Amino acid sequence: MNKTNVLFVSHSGSAGGAEKCLLDLISRLDTKKFNIFVNIPYSGPMTKAFDEAGISYFISHTDCWITSNKDGFFVSAFKFFSTLRARIWALEEKIERLNIDIVYSNSVTCIDGAIAAQRMATPHIWHLHENVGPNTALRAFLPLPLIRAILRKTRTSYIATSAAVEQQLVPCLACIVVPNGVDTNIFSPEKNQHLYQELNLDQSVAIITIIGTIMPAKGISIYVEAALQLLEASASSLHFVIVGDGEENYIDQLKQLIDTHDRSEHFSFLGQRPDIPNILNASYILVVASYSEGFSRVTVEAMATAKPVVATRCGGPESIITNDETGLLIPTGDPTALSAKIKHLIDHPKLADEIGRNGRQHVIDHFSMAKHVTKIEGLITAAHSGSVKND
Helix, strand or coil, X not given: CCCEEEEEECCCCCCCHHHHHHHHHHCCCCCCCEEEEEEECCCCHHHHHHHHHCCCCEEXXXXXXEEECXXXXXXXXXXHHHCHHHHHHHHHHHHHHCCCCEEEECCCCCCHHHHHHHHCCCCEEEEECCCCCCCCCEEECCCHHHHHHHHHHCCEEEEECCHHHXXXXXXXXXXXXXXXXXXXXXXXXXXXXXXXHHHCCCCCCEEEEEECCECHHHCHHHHHHXXXXXXXXXXXXXXXXXXXXXXXXHHHHHHHHHHHCCCHHHEEEEEXXXXXXXXXXXXXXXXXXXXXXXXXXXXXXXXXXXXXXXXXXXXXXXXXXXXXXXXXEECCCCHHHHHHHHHHHHHCHHHHHHHHHHHHHHHHHHCEHHHHHHHHHHHHHHHHHCCCCCC
């Protein structure tokens, strides 16, 4: 049987959710069916992870047409368009030289793979992880209706991580929703005291955790405000853990807010961490306070460890959580609602335990890594054979 040659195009070399999903997928694809080639735009945590996993890749610059607000908009736009031709030629050379059968772009923020595949008459899969319109952290060079029009013109099969992404980006197209998966052997309920020892906390303290890039769109300030409300109500046996890297100015603002209330001993900023399963196992509750999520990978990871999740209704979590059964959903931007739900779970430990157990079973039933990889393999094979087409 001839193998299918697949060129995966990563939009980033960092360690965000979409990049981790790509690593999870590629490391589990059936190498008897697929020859795997990976294009990464620059060295970083992603290349380090690929090195550790023994996955080969090449570094070739691509750029994003939907970029972070922290970047200068006009400077980013000029750089994108001025280098576009060279970037596309570089991908086209790889498609021809490696006899690529499928180009697989891992983020809507990068259009380079779609253009190169279109020009080379090569089938293209676009894995859409992001909500663009409601996501204040992202800014597109083009208006959303024009982005949709461009998406319709590309020779592409679409995968969306959730119904929210499908409805917002590619309405009326043959988009297939494939939720992200999680390895329930890695993310499993285990007693773990390492974080308590690291932070020098008593076992009676409940750790409330938030994980993600530290930026306004992730609602970290809402989480901090909710924490301060809880501490003001004399819930002193709580500790709030923030995991992730982010903008220095924003982190400084959060720390200043905490210091103003003289509560710094109740907060820990841990930075980027490789031991997320251990952190989740030491946590009592995971919080997702985002204003927009295409999916929310960390929600599924926390549920897999049987931890209750309090998440905002921001797109992705609603497709994962059944409210009051497998987690708790709240409005965006409401620290009072968040603090109330956290307090409710702390005051009712049996309920917290039940929601945690329900959540893990829900992940096993609907978000297993094996099911995710099998589905993607089938879609790659179908795209190669031409049996998946857009309307």
